[in-house]
Amino acid sequence: MDESRKTILLFGASGSIGSSIADVFLSRNWHVVGVTRRVDSSHANGVAWIVADPLANDAVADVYDEYAPYYAVCWAQGGNVNDCVYDVDVDAHLQLYQANCVYILSSLKLLLQRNLLAKPARLCIISSIWQEIARQNKLSYGMTKSALRGLVLSAATDLAADGHLVNAILPGALDTPxxxxxxxxxxxxELAGATQFNRLPQLEDVSRLAMFLCSEENTGITGQFIAADLGFSRVRVL
Structure with missing residues (x-):
C-alpha cells in the first residue's frame, strides 16, 4: 500500500451511499478500505475489502489492523423497517437498533482499543433526516436514527482529547433506483416539489459532504448534524 495516501475505513461500502462515498474518495487519491459481510464481483474496483461483521459473536479483534492507521472512518451501513406504535415488533425493533446503533458503537470501540486511528482522525456517520423529523410508519427507524444523535454528541465530546472530529450527515430521500x-x-x-429545486437530492450530495468532513479541509467542525436534503427538512413551500 502507498504510505503517502491517506486511508478511510468505510463500513457499508457495498451499499448505494457507501459506493458513492468510495468513488469520491478514490477520485481524490485516498486508499479506501471497505467493510462488508461478503465480497462479490459487483463491488467497487479499487477498494480493499475486509470481510467482517462487528455484531458477530465470533468477530476477530485484529481484523482491521492491516490497513491502519485510518485518517477517516465513515459508517454508511444500516437497516430500515416500516412500523408504528400500533404494530411494532419488539424483537425486530431491537435488531434494527443493533444494526443502526450498536454496530457503530462496537466497531468504534474496537478501533479505539486497538489504537487504529490516526491522531487526529475524522469520523462521519450517515444517519437520516428522520432522526430529526417524523413521518408515518417509521417508528423504529426514526428511534434508532435519533439514538445516533446521542452517540455523535458523546463521541465528539469524549474524543476531542485526541483531536478527533465526529459528525453526522442526514440524507433526505435520495434519487436512487x-x-x-x-x-x-x-x-x-411530492417530495421533489417540497422545495423549489423540484428534484430529489443526489448520492453525490452526500458523498461530497462526507469527503469534506473527513478531509483536512475540516479543521473544526464536530458534533454536528448536517442535512443533505436540499432544505426539505427546513422549508415549507406554500
Whole structure:
C-alpha cells in the first residue's frame, strides 16, 4: 500500500451511499478500505475489502489492523423497517437498533482499543433526516436514527482529547433506483416539489459532504448534524 495516501475505513461500502462515498474518495487519491459481510464481483474496483461483521459473536479483534492507521472512518451501513406504535415488533425493533446503533458503537470501540486511528482522525456517520423529523410508519427507524444523535454528541465530546472530529450527515430521500422502486410516482413528485429545486437530492450530495468532513479541509467542525436534503427538512413551500 502507498504510505503517502491517506486511508478511510468505510463500513457499508457495498451499499448505494457507501459506493458513492468510495468513488469520491478514490477520485481524490485516498486508499479506501471497505467493510462488508461478503465480497462479490459487483463491488467497487479499487477498494480493499475486509470481510467482517462487528455484531458477530465470533468477530476477530485484529481484523482491521492491516490497513491502519485510518485518517477517516465513515459508517454508511444500516437497516430500515416500516412500523408504528400500533404494530411494532419488539424483537425486530431491537435488531434494527443493533444494526443502526450498536454496530457503530462496537466497531468504534474496537478501533479505539486497538489504537487504529490516526491522531487526529475524522469520523462521519450517515444517519437520516428522520432522526430529526417524523413521518408515518417509521417508528423504529426514526428511534434508532435519533439514538445516533446521542452517540455523535458523546463521541465528539469524549474524543476531542485526541483531536478527533465526529459528525453526522442526514440524507433526505435520495434519487436512487431503490427510492424509485419503493415510492410511487406521485410520492416522488411530492417530495421533489417540497422545495423549489423540484428534484430529489443526489448520492453525490452526500458523498461530497462526507469527503469534506473527513478531509483536512475540516479543521473544526464536530458534533454536528448536517442535512443533505436540499432544505426539505427546513422549508415549507406554500
Amino acid at each position: 431503490m427510492t424509485r422502486k419503493n415510492l410511487t410516482a406521485e410520492q416522488i413528485d
